[in-house]
Amino acid sequence: MISPEHCRLLAEYNRWMNEKVYSTSSKLSDLQRKENRGAYFKSIHSTLNHILWVDLSWLARFQGKELPKGTAGSDLYSDFGELFRMRKECDEKIIEWASGIESTWLEAPFRFFSIVYQRELEKPTWVLVDHIFNHQTHHRGQITTLLSQMGLDVGITDLAWM
DSSP states (O other): OOOHHHHHHHHHHHHHHHHHHHHHHTTSOHHHHHSOOSBTTBSHHHHHHHHHHHHHHHHHHHTTOOOOSSOTTSOSOSSHHHHHHHHHHHHHHHHHHHHTOOHHHHHSEEEEEETTTTEEEEEEHHHHHHHHHHHHHHHHHHHHHHHHHTTOOOOOOOGGGO
């Protein structure tokens, strides 16, 4: 079980790391960011889009809103500047959302339609909230590896040094 304080900490960490990853990625040309580098979502650009789409999707579910357009594998934004702006906007929404999380909500079950399994599922809410932050970290790790292979270092990524 996670606490509301843990959610707020991870929301801040998410924003901090996204700023580092996007700032480092901005040193690349558009062609370099969009080049197929063998990652699951092929390019740095598409992986960044995927993370944003998933974040927006989970926020929509938790807030009882309609899911964003697109799919987990499609680019929401082709322009990197617009993608970066929307990432910053989403990070602020996540921080605002996390600031309102209460323990009772985290402890309750949450029903949702799984795009992966194409059916309704029910999980403890705290597991799904933890998943958002774990998912971001997983894919940012892929991106930092790709950046490192290109000679770019995002710097310290450890939560304890935020």
